[in-house]
Amino acid sequence: MVDIFAQIHTLMKMGGPVVMLLVLLSVLSSAAILYKLWHFSYIGIGRHKRARQALVLWREADGRRLSRFSNRARLLSA
Structure with missing residues (x-):
């Protein structure tokens, strides 16, 4: 587990703020997609x-x- 965090830290150091911004936006967009899929399922879109x-x-x-x-x-x- 510590090894994964070390690899992520190394990637962030090499890429700088641009990589950090891209990772943040990727996480946020993935969360939004998952939320909308859950929401559509909950309200019955497609039924x-x-x-x-x-x-x-x-x-x-x-x-x-x-x-x-x-x-x-x-x-x-x-």
Whole structure:
């Protein structure tokens, strides 16, 4: 473990502030990417179950049941 830190320290010494800045930006961008992947997974991006259900109900022209999916459908069925 100490050997890894020694290698990182040597790399930083050789590259100077530019390498330190690049490493910092790489860590920050990787963290942002991982956060957004988690966030998209959490909010359900890519899951289309409700959209499929709404489409089936729309094709069946069942406006009353469709209205729970959208306000526009509620207005159209009135």
